[in-house]
Amino acid sequence: MITQAPDGDQPLDLHNALRVVKSAEETARRELRGNEALLYLVWGLSWLLGFGTLHGSRFGWLPLDYEPALAIFGVFLLIAIxxxxxxxGRYSRGIRGHSAFLGAMYGVAWALGFLVMGTLSGIIANVVDDFWVRGMLINGIAILIVGLLYITGGTTFNDKTQSLMGVWFLVINMVALLSGSEHYLTVFFIFGSGGFLAGALVETLRRRQQRQLTHA
Structure with missing residues (x-):
């Protein structure tokens, strides 16, 4: 004998359930890392202006010596940081439990990675005299850390855009190193900042699509 469900009971709508799950995932990700599109844009502009300044100093289309150019590059990076x-910090305030642990360990990985980079940079500075070769090696270490942590962050937070950007940074890092000290700035000036700006565009479109699905 089949008993009919009460009138108030509705059949499970898998599409709505999936939408709810994806919406919750998006909310959690925003709380952990904030507005990715904005951060990618900030870093894209930082790299564009910073590496552009170094590139202009290196090839003479800006009236700057390499030391002031490096200082300007550092200012742009500091602003982005x-x-x-x-x-x-604003988005992650109040988060507890496992999500807080993930966010904290991810932040620690960035901090420790760049502390190690700073140590290696000091050693490289003592043994490599050429400014541009020294800069290429130090930058190569920094981008290695960035690429690996972007891949790790993307897999941890289920963010394909971030993981793909990590792969992209590792690829252009290898290309830049192979191109030598004369051309590595050109690679990062164009393709490094371009990767961040492309990521900002992708995230903006994704967030817009997500809002449309949420309100559908």
């Missing part, structure tokens, strides 16, 4: 810390 401060914006990233403020943005992610």
């Amino acid at each position: 401060v914006i990233t810390i403020v943005a992610t």
